[in-house]
Every structure is written in C-alpha cells, then in structure tokens.
Amino acid sequence: MKTLTARQREVLLLVAAGCTGDQIGKQLGVRSTTVTRHLTGVYRYLGAQDRAHAVALAIHHGHITLAELARIASKDAA
Numbered sequence: 001m002k003t004l005t006a007r008q009r010e011v012l013l014l015v016a017a018g019c020t021g022d023q024i025g026k027q028l029g030v031r032s033t034t035v036t037r038h039l040t041g042v043y044r045y046l047g048a049q050d051r052a053h054a055v056a057l058a059i060h061h062g063h064i065t066l067a068e069l070a071r072i073a074s075k076d077a078a
Helices: 006-016 021-028 032-046 051-060 066-077
Strands: none
Touching: 006 021, 006 032, 006 051, 006 066, 021 032, 032 051
16 A cells, blocks of 8 residues: 655645745755645645645544644744
C-alpha cells in the first residue's frame, strides 16, 4: 500500500501549522510550485478537497499524530 512520502508529510505538517505555500517553500528551500505539487499528491492520496480537509483526513488516518499537532501548537504559543 502506498503512503505519503516524507516530504509530503513535512509539507502537510507545515500546512497544519498554518503556513502558506510561499512560507513552506522558503522553509524547505523549494519553490512554491513544488509545494503545490506535493500538496496535489497529498490531496490525491487522501481524497481531500483542500488544505483543511487534507489535515483532517491525515489526522483521522494516522498520518499526523496528536503529539505532532501538540508540538506545532506549542511552537506557535512560544
């Protein structure tokens, strides 16, 4: 069974943190078009319609853990 790539997970976690495509691209050292390509693969794999739906489905299917979300939230709170 195919799964999300490490890069797709990384992009998805940054989406969950509220980052824009440009912000994700700068953080990962890639173009925003590359970020869009990764997100397109995520949407296709998860059957998601948009970013929020992708994050929700990733949580539901265990691709993103609650611990990872807590880490994101604690970074935002600091």
